[in-house]
Amino acid sequence: MSRRFACLLLFALFIVVGCLATEIESSKKTVTPIKTASGKTKSNEIPKAKHSTGKSDSSAKQQPVPAVKQRSLLSRVTDKLRLTNRRYKSGKELKDKHLEGELKAMGKDSSNETFKGKYKKPLDKHGATTGFFKPDTVTSTSNTAVASSKIGKHLRINPTTADRYATHNDKKGVLSPEVKDAKPMIESKKTKKVKVYKHNLENPKTQKGLAKLQLHDAITGQKDRHGGNIYINTKTGKVTGIDNDYAFVKDVKQVDTPTDRYSGLPQQVDVKHGKRLMREDTQKFKKMLDNETDLDDNQKKNTVERFSAVKKHVKELHQKKMLVGQKGGKYAKGWGKDTYKDAINEPTVKDWEGKDVARSYVQRAHLEQTNTAKYVGSKHKLVDV
Numbered sequence: 001m002s003r004r005f006a007c008l009l010l011f012a013l014f015i016v017v018g019c020l021a022t023e024i025e026s027s028k029k030t031v032t033p034i035k036t037a038s039g040k041t042k043s044n045e046i047p048k049a050k051h052s053t054g055k056s057d058s059s060a061k062q063q064p065v066p067a068v069k070q071r072s073l074l075s076r077v078t079d080k081l082r083l084t085n086r087r088y089k090s091g092k093e094l095k096d097k098h099l100e101g102e103l104k105a106m107g108k109d110s111s112n113e114t115f116k117g118k119y120k121k122p123l124d125k126h127g128a129t130t131g132f133f134k135p136d137t138v139t140s141t142s143n144t145a146v147a148s149s150k151i152g153k154h155l156r157i158n159p160t161t162a163d164r165y166a167t168h169n170d171k172k173g174v175l176s177p178e179v180k181d182a183k184p185m186i187e188s189k190k191t192k193k194v195k196v197y198k199h200n201l202e203n204p205k206t207q208k209g210l211a212k213l214q215l216h217d218a219i220t221g222q223k224d225r226h227g228g229n230i231y232i233n234t235k236t237g238k239v240t241g242i243d244n245d246y247a248f249v250k251d252v253k254q255v256d257t258p259t260d261r262y263s264g265l266p267q268q269v270d271v272k273h274g275k276r277l278m279r280e281d282t283q284k285f286k287k288m289l290d291n292e293t294d295l296d297d298n299q300k301k302n303t304v305e306r307f308s309a310v311k312k313h314v315k316e317l318h319q320k321k322m323l324v325g326q327k328g329g330k331y332a333k334g335w336g337k338d339t340y341k342d343a344i345n346e347p348t349v350k351d352w353e354g355k356d357v358a359r360s361y362v363q364r365a366h367l368e369q370t371n372t373a374k375y376v377g378s379k380h381k382l383v384d385v
């Protein structure tokens, strides 16, 4: 069977499965009228649980929340296929010819020289066509940012932007696809007050995402994960790490050392992510670093050591049934109020000024929002998302 024919067959299969799924979904949504004792008809739909918006009941009554329209599986599958067809192949190095117009310098708001650009095709699976380009400098190099994204992809946790190499205006560097519909945890522009965004830290998706990012930062030896480099989707709560180049600088001894920019090993790890790490063979991980990254031998050696330490930590959590969502364990119910309460109450570490250094990114964001975190002082303001 030729490859072309096999592809066509696969595509047709996708369409058929998509159609079937749409049928099933729409039949599920059909509302059958029920006759009540009074003879009036009413729907047999189960009423949805009230969604807490943090607003008072009366305002909720005045402004009914519109129903979220579910997209059919078929439209999602065709969208994905269309996007895959249109976007730049992952790993492809971007050049000037791929740009739509000129790059614009970000100016004073970036500590390194960063440029914003619009591209002709989407840069990632989310459809971002805007990207941020950072040319290599002595302290900021593209190979570390790209390796960080590669590791996230290989471990199938993808907690960061899908960074790739780019060469613009004859300078080699890294291109980070824009995280859409998101705000950072903290925004610190040189001339203005520091803004702390009031993201909902109880959102299970946000807790899970922050824990995943912390785990990834432990493996990659990330040194710069302050709140300005953590973006959270304002609608869904999805977490994405940006600015991934200052990584692969730690040795294994520093894996569990909390600082103001990294919180050590997370005590809360999602069962799915934990099991994925436990399944990953260390030799296979090492081979991937050799084949797919441009890290030097020392960086690779340290990464394998950090990876082994993180895997050991996850195994211990698993043995104690402490993974989040693990059957029969403390957090069997998954992410929610209990995990949030424990995270914000975890004993902190005091630094030399007596300030609290958080043990998780959730706790750190909580301290930032309550104005007790290091480096967030009187000159900051809380902002709704």
Ligand SMILES: Nc1ncnc2c1ncn2[C@@H]1O[C@H](COP(=O)(O)OP(=O)(O)O)[C@@H](O)[C@H]1O
Pocket: 106, 109, 110, 111, 112, 113, 114, 132, 134, 161, 176, 177, 178, 179, 180, 228, 229, 242, 243, 244
């Ligand atoms: N992927 C991205 N999505 C959204 N904004 C980004 C992204 N990458 C960079 N930026 C914006 O550019 C700024 C500087 O980029 P960053 O990579 O954090 O460089 P620096 O090393 O200067 O901190 C960020 O604070 C943010 O405003």
Ligand SMILES: [Mg+2]
Pocket: 228, 229, 243
């Ligand atoms: Mg940054």
